[in-house]
Amino acid sequence: MKQKAIISLLWGKHFGALQQFLQMHEPMTVIASMGSLSPQMQEAIAQTGSTLVSIDGLAQDANAAQTVSAETQQLLGAFERHIQQQPEFCGFAADASDKLRPVVFESVKGDLPAIVQLLECLKRAAEQYDIALLVTNEDMTRVGKTATAWARAQGIPSVHLAHSIALVDPYTVHNELIADKLVVYGQRGIEGYRDLGVAAERLIATGNPAWDGYATLRKQKPACRQQLNTKYGLKPELPLVVFGTTWAANLSAHCIEDIYDASVRAFMIACESLKRAGIQINAVIKDRPSNATFGEKRCAEILVKLGASGDGYYYATDDTELFAAGADVLVAVDSNYLVEGMLAHTPVVNLMNTAGMLMGPCFEAETGVVEVEAHELASALQQILANPELRAGLLQLGQKRATHYNHNDGDGMATARVAQVLAGTAKGLAPRMQRHVWQQYLDVEQGEIAEGYHTPGRPNLVAMYSNDPAIVIDIGCAAGSTAALIKQRFPTSQVWGIEMNRAAAQVASSKIDRVLVGKFEDFDLEREGIAKGTLDGVLLADVLEHMYNPWDVMVKLRPYMSPKGQLVLSIPNVRNLMLMDDLSKGKWTYAAAGLLDITHIRFFTLAEIVKFVAETGYRIVRAEHAIDGRLRDLWNQNQAITAPTEINMDRMKLKDVTRDELLELCTIQFHLVLEKDPLQG
Missing domain, CATH: 3.40.50.150 (Vaccinia Virus protein VP39)
Structure with missing residues (x-):
């Protein structure tokens, strides 16, 4: 009999849901990419009694290499013949099709070997294990889409745990759902997929496990601010205005190539305008960790081009939740970070851009999210900082509407709800034998991390x-x-x-x-x-x-x-x-x-x-x-x-x-x- 296993392509921020799911069942094999799991996560999996297997290591032998090479060449040949037989390729006229074919072919040629390699790994996983579930954070890019489509073809239950609220994307790059079920954060994340005709029973709102901490942090806002003051040297007497950066994924023609520089520049211009009006602030550029290699230097260069001093500006890539909770105002660009601000009971401002305006506003008026264009940002910040009644009104609206974006207003239970969805979708897993509290917790030294x-x-x-x-x-x-x-x-x-x-x-x-x-x-x-x-x-x-x-x-x-x-x-x-x-x-x-x-x-x-x-x-x-x-x-x-x-x-x-x-x-x-x-x- 094959051992029970699941395939996990979850990102680190949602690991808690996987951990709780494993704790609910008898030990199994977890097939995952080792690069996505920190040593602490790997240890936590071991603490549940489960065994971790590297998905990439399932097909590293010489036979696998030969198989992958042969299948890749066969598929490339078939694909090339296919596109040559279409005079109007992808709906384009003949002359445009002639230019497009080699571009598309080279792109497929670059991606296909890794896809075939992944499929060989998945095939071997199915040969060695009885796979009860595949769970992923996305089913649109190369790995997620390939693995999820494979699971559906094999009759393996699959769950796509959304990595963000799709404020606009369901109408663009995320225009289909491959997984059996999509777990979203709230009703706002369901709307776009329902518009696309996805059946309601495939869509489940649980809240975002990564946001469970806001149920506590929003009660500790002064302490959050104090921690930030200490760590980053912020001036305690000045308000804290945080800008969450954005990026261009370049997954569709709607992406704005220079949106990082353009949006940071717009924020800095607004901050300089406040300074000229006599309003001093702590201005924090809260960047994504993935931008750390270039972000601080790029921000400094933008300041120089604006002729602005760096005084009062701070750059950070860590402490996302602390900044959301400790800020006096949070600014971002069509971003889920604004929802985090709502959950943290912080006033938020959406800095709109041309792509966002083309696709329609991300937030409805009753959310309390102030939506502005770049030239309006300074005025909006000044009003929020100076007008207590306006600030209180925005917070009241945001708190009322937050549950529309994150189930139950971020009650701290999303991790548990996602674990329940995974358990209800997986097939053939034995629930962990119920043990009395004394059986579970008295072995303090060796027990699982509570x-x-x-x-x-x-x-x-x-x-x-x-x-x-x-x-x-x-x-x-x-x-x-x-x-x-x-x-x-x-x-x-x-x-x-x-x-x-x-x-x-x-x-x-x-x-x-x-x-x-x-x-x-x-x-x-x-x-x-x-x-x-x-x-x-x-x-x-x-x-x-x-x-x-x-x-x-x-x-x-x-x-x-x-x-x-x-x-x-x-x-x-x-x-x-x-x-x-x-x-x-x-x-x-x-x-x-x-x-x-x-x-x-x-x-x-x-x-x-x-x-x-x-x-x-x-x-x-x-x-x-x-x-x-x-x-x-x-x-x-x-x-x-x-x-x-x-x-x-x-x-x-x-x-x-x-x-x-x-x-x-x-x-x-x-x-x-x-x-x-x-x-x-």
Whole structure:
């Protein structure tokens, strides 16, 4: 019996959906291009128990080379005879056809060997494996179209996960759907394909997995801006205007060859106009990573041609989401980046171009997207920056309409929905055997990387440091997301991590200076290179409750803390109303995450935390309460009370509850900044 396999041509930004899909099924073989998968992604696939096979390596032997060469020559000969037999080739008149034939033939001659090679690889994959699914991010260019058409011919289910919202393209280059199903971000992405006659049942709106992070980032806009200020040296007192660059794919005659230079120049002209009007801004050119080899130099050259100083301009290729969330205004050209701005609750401006105007506007008026031509851009930016009512109105429109572009307004669940679509389309895969929570999560060192290990980080905890630390340790750093934010905020700092889970530690090692794999208790920090009295920062984010002896950990850390050293702690609150109410019903149900995470072995109330801190030689210098989302309405309704009140839950009633007690009862986590208590030596 052949082993079950899938073929994945997904891009890295959608890897999370593939990972969740694999976690839903018994281990299988994943056939993919190794170049599209980072080492961390390859490790994550291995963590699911699946085996990764290089699609390119399936046909590297001498027999394959001979087969590919012979088939290529045969097909080229047949194609050449075919085009010579058409007097009016591709609908052109005879004289034009004579000029077009050799151009088309040379193009096919250049592409065909790689296509035949791919088909040979796919053929061998089908001979060796029982292929349950092909998933791709596009079915229009050479690899995606060839593989998807092959899958359909073989009766293999296929899913095309859109790599963007087709704002105009369904009417041009994306004018057909080859895959069995097209997964789009929202209804806006469906419209063009329905106009082309694609059946509704082949189109599924899930949201974009790559945009799941905006559900969190839009609640942390000030922290996002602070991170950008630190990393790029932005002026905090000036507004941030971000321009997302565009490019010419040259896949149709509608492309504008010089659109990169023309659009950057239009943005810079608008910025210079603002300067002359006395409006100073941080102007960021947010370029695509693929443009990094030439983009910064090209932008500098455009500034010189305009006779403009580079003061106030910044160039970046990273931090796409942070810029969308941290910007005061986001500008782009007929781009999905504008939708990201809408999801991040940032005002957006669409800089229109001749191709876009020819094909019709990308955004309807009720989205709140301001659409302007180049000569109108400066005025639009000035109005948005100077008029709070206009700004608020645009944001309100964008928030109302965002769900039309990205399903459920980017609720953070698109990755899970796409994984479900893949599972529903694949044929013959066995679902992963249901395991109890204790079976899944108690092997912390060897287990799969849990979903929480891939969070975008916790900037609110990073913002609690007030001492400009030079050396920081994140104990329980997971995949390093929060530690990386510390590195961003304090670029000259050394940031270390300690992590038990080997797979997560490997991911973290690519983000920060050093990662020690194991338990904190396993290491002698002095032997590892950290002298006593030099540690300026320690992060213990939801870690102490996992330790058998957190008291001992705090005591052992104390001599390493520098005179200005700060510990930032996040600790779950066991005196939580929802948890207490469940207990009154006889429930104390362990879960994969949350207050009753199966790996928690210590539990704290606020009073016990205060006692814990004092007993281990520290003092609390700052405390914050993270309100439980399930209890937010209760807190909002009662936070102004001045006298004790009564709280009624399903099975429990609390009398004479003060405001401070209610705050604790509605809290899910305490966030604390500690320093050494000088009275304890």
